[in-house]
Amino acid sequence: MKSTSWTRSLLNAPVNLTWEITSACNLSCRHCLSAKVGVSGARELDFAQCAGLIDELDRLRVFQINFGGGEPFLREDFLAILEYAQSKGIVTCVSTNGTVLDRGLVERLKRMDRLYIQVSLDGAGEETNDRIRGEGSYRRILAGIELLASRGFARFSLNMVVTRLNFREIPLLDRLAKEFGAGTRLSRFRPAGGGKGVWDQLSLSRDQLQELSLFLGSHPDILTADSFFAIAARDRRSLGLNMCGAARMTCSVSPDGSVYPCAFLQDDIFLAGNVTRQSLASIWRESGPFRMMRGLRIQSCESCHRFDLCHGGCPAVAYFLTGSLRHPDPECMATFRQSLAAENPGTRESA
């Protein structure tokens, strides 16, 4: 998506929707986005409510649903929900930890044409992954991956949230993914949800961010579906988003039907409505938090030479680290280079 006037105009509906279908999970990952967020004790949408939302997404021509959780497959009626979305022609992507996949389940998933699966794995090796996702999780996740590959499920990727613990293992993860015929996808670690409490322990250093930027620039086949655009090298400018899509292209629904501009912005001030009480269309068009996000300008970034690559970066990272949405992404490459230049007056900032 390029920065053009129509991407700044109000779309009739989201292009895709992130839907945390359940908060139930059988792992306790240290950086979990969904930990400690949402309304405590809130009831999850039942099947009829989920089907009603899918009907509305179909009417609005939302192209894609990204299901996450919690662990979606722990929800007993999740396959029925998935199949219902598929029956509407909506592309579905499921983010799973892979531990509950079995042969029968994979066979049913194989029959779904427009289904993509991301299996979360936070290290190429057991020790690293288990430090983040819990003891014994690597072997269980790998069993799920092996099942997908051996049963011939072709449309899946291994997804790693990049932290300082697993940063060095990205090439190994990529090799592992290729061995299974899978893609590699990297997610940005953000200080939201459970990530707030471990940010200082797990976030990348400046040098690591620079190295990651160079690595991504030379590996266009590695997918980065979310807000890595703050550190994107120019080599990747034609790939994916170059600006925050929250409330412009996408939004997020939590297990109880609460709607937020983005899965990473689930604080109370971003609560835009609830699909059990309002239509998604009215929330999309009229809610205060969505209007606020669409009007967001990070003016201090607008004169930056990298502005066309990132438009100020991820507002969620800025919000949780600085308390302001209008602050430049604190992990922005340009900011780093300027800081480094200030610390070392002899060095020059490179484009």
Place this chain on the structure above:
Amino acid sequence: MRARKESFGLLFYNTENARLTFVRSRELLLLAGDPVHGSILSAQARCQAEAARARRILDALRKKGLIRERPCTGAQ
């Protein structure tokens, strides 16, 4: 490929790679009616000038791979 109407024109979504294509054409909106479920070419019947304009736009979309011609299989 899926598509929907937007205020600026049409928004195409590639179901294979999630790539979006924004086609800025209000003219096409007027002619297309419903781009997914409707018949785009039926608009040609309105008048020759409109049909020629529609053909140019549709050709452009076809060259971009956003739409493809379907062979006519039924009786006329």
